[in-house]
Amino acid sequence: MATTVAPQPEVRQAPPRAGARPPAGHRLGRWVSDHLLLGAGILVLGYLFLPIGYVVLLSFNQPESRQDYEFNTFTLANWRSPCRPDGLCESLVTSLEIGFLATVGSTMLGTLMAFALVRHGFRGRSTANLLIFLPMATPEVVMGSSLLALFVAAGYGGVLGFWTILIAHVMFCMSFVVVTVKARLAGLDSRLEQAAMDLYATEWQTFRRITLPLVLPGIIAASLLAFSLSFDDFIVTNFNAGRTVTFPVFVWSAAQRGIPPHVNVIGTLMFVVAFSVVVAGELRRRRSR
């Protein structure tokens, strides 16, 4: 900006100098915008990471008492036996099972809907869009409590558990899947499909060889999103869990009595696994380019 030929108002305000050096204000402005913003961004990232650091730290802690969150003594004991607290690993397995099934269900249903909405014209499309948008604009307490109200009113109050959680998770993950896949589909050049049809591919072959491979990254992203939403959900789950304990439900009830440090081991492991998956995906994407 300082090199632009056009005269700038600031030039007039600054006292005229010998030579055409840009006014000091400009250089400062540029330095500020270049470095200060990046610094601010890194500080905010620090804020985002602070609690994660604590989770990792506390996984090595041997607390003095159950309600004590201070770092006390370094120990590897929690890492040697992460499953020691009763029900911790069982809850983890339950969460993984529900997460897997909810991901499969919501990804299938959501992807089909995304195709219908992007590729086909029909009446009632805006109604369908609204139906998909509303769950994302509804607070989880409302979704969780209304599902509970429905289950109870329908006489299923006694069977709340694994399946009711799964139903709820498929429901609220689906909207996010639709939005993610839709974005990818909308960015797909329809001429590629026309080219395939021109090159003797039937509708099915075109879908199988061209459309699906090109939309797949979107579907994978959507399913990862669905899994993390399902796996981490507490609020909706808590309303419809009955006596089933998922990992977040376990953490919640443990929090009332004092958290066993082993929970932080699981938290750290989750973080490491998810981080590796994303980084590996990114590296693979880079290499294939």
Place this chain on the structure above:
Amino acid sequence: MSLAAEVGPAGPTPARQPARSRSRRSRRTALLLLAPGALWLLVFFALPTVQLAATSLYDPSGSLETGYALTFHWQNYLDVLAVYRDQFLRSFLYAGIATVLALLLGYPLAYAIAFKSGRWKNLMLVLVIAPFFTSFLLRTLAWQAILADNGFVVDSLKAVGLVPTDGRLLATPVAVVTGLTYNFLPFMTLPLYASLEKIDHRLVEAAHDLYSSAFTAFRKVTLPLSMPGLVAGTLLTFIPAAGDYINAELLGTPKEYMIGNVIQSSFLVRLDFPQAAALSFLLMIAILVLVMAYVRRAGTEELV
């Protein structure tokens, strides 16, 4: 195999018919693709909402054991408003403050990633979503430890006099708002980034060329072009924050309870379904009204 092709070269067919059958087939396919998902959403989202409205009008003298009668007992709404007005207002206040704070933190972060991060862009993006990689509850519990009375944050704030020597952070509104801001910050940052990233940097250069200072260029070009992200980000932060009860529960005291806490305990502890449903329904309506007013003012329709 399309109907049209089967007619084949046999010659004169009414010219318009095949085109129509192709689009009718497209409609049928669309409905087939849409049906399973739409049905799921109807049964497990729309229907429950209707049931919630019905439950909110039950006669409150019933109970889960004896059953409830739908008597259109509008009094439920007046009752809950009278008793829980403070929690309602507090929810919107806390969520509002948290949204503004998240915007103030998230905008520079998104801007830095979009324009200033160079080859670290992807890494920084991964770091923004990284908090999602571990449990929401665990991170909030970590804030309990960070803000604890004898933790380093409180100690250092006391040292510089920002917190009185007998003061504390945990179990105060500050802690609850900090937690809310923290938990929904990525939801603010990502849409902002998506919007900013699409901006052609030459537009900003053109603004500079046309006598805009850095600030004016930002205000007149960058900011308006990032509006879709800003609207999406504020909604994605405000809506869940207004309904949240975990931060108030773990970082606050009953004095900081929000409407989510009340709904949760009415449904799951006190088992007072009609009142709980009335609260829940009110929350949904309030948020929908706010969102619609906001979206209309911000003038952005492309939310989905």
Place this chain on the structure above:
Amino acid sequence: MRGSSGQPAAGAELRLSGVTKRFGEFTAVDNLDLTVPQGSFFALLGPSGCGKTTTLRMVAGLEEPTEGLVLLGEQDITRLRPYKRPVNTVFQSYALFPHLNIAENVAFGLRRRGIKDVREQVAQMLALVELDGYDKRKPASLSGGQQQRVALARALINRPQVLLLDEPLGALDLKLRRQMQLELKRIQTEVGITFVHVTHDQEEAMTMADTIAVMNAGRVEQLGPPAQLYDRPATTFVANFLGQSNLVAAEVTGRSGDELLVEVHSRVLAVPLDRAAVHAGAVWVGVRPEKISLVQAGTAGGAAVGRHNVLPGGIVSDVSFVGVSTEYLVRMPWGQELTVFAQNTGDRSPFAAGDRVELQWGAAHTFLLDAEQDSRAGVQDVATGEPAPAGVGG
């Protein structure tokens, strides 16, 4: 395929009969009749929105005509799905499959038709378009010109009866475009397949095609070999869209032998009968700018009627030097400005603005058009770079 030069791949002529395509209220293609001879290089030329791309897409099967028939030899392919037609397309932006490598892209059509061993054919094809050794690369790593060749190879490998090219050179820069024009022509001669080429670039059409159909507003204005279209435009649109023309209002006054006599502002000019689109009444007299010689006032060589036409009384109003030639604007006594291109042969010093001149050209280069037509139809608009009628979808 390479060896079979001159020998067309089993093919037949392409015929469009009464083809109409409407999008809602808008008529993109209006009752079009067209015959493309087997083995020819055929160009559909016209401004964007004239319906040429829609026509092409109907031949490809990507659009269905509202009315009319598309015939390939004796076979009616009007309603055949694209993958059932022996027709392939080179798309405007190439539409290469980004997730497949070059060899997979080229082999795509053969594979879909169940041909297993494609390696040799793919190698031959890549050699034909001079891309040997690129088979494992991804499309994104290729330059525009290379992508264009891949698109061509991907279509040609199927030995279609007709190859459709939709503005195939539009995305290339000028130099590359020139080079690819010659390349395309070479390949067409080599494989002998019918090429139907859609373009808005008149120079491109004239360089490559045997036959050009000039389209305007959903109709064919004129069809013929490039030289014929240029020398004897049938409408003002063709006269202006293909090169440039001077059109002067005139009246037919009589006939002398095989020439028509017309009066232009009290001067009589002669026009060969076979170059006149109308034979009586008000007409436009046309002549191409490069056919005119400028001479000093009073020196026009006393040419007899029937050999030369002369328009005296001009004043040079603008001179632009363009290297090989000089372009003059000459203001005539009736106020109209005529364009004259003069080769810079160096025999004579150029005129300057303000010089008094006479215009002289061979009567055999004069043509007559219907005065009912708009004399500015098809003129390239300076502001938009586009000829007059702009509309939907090129």
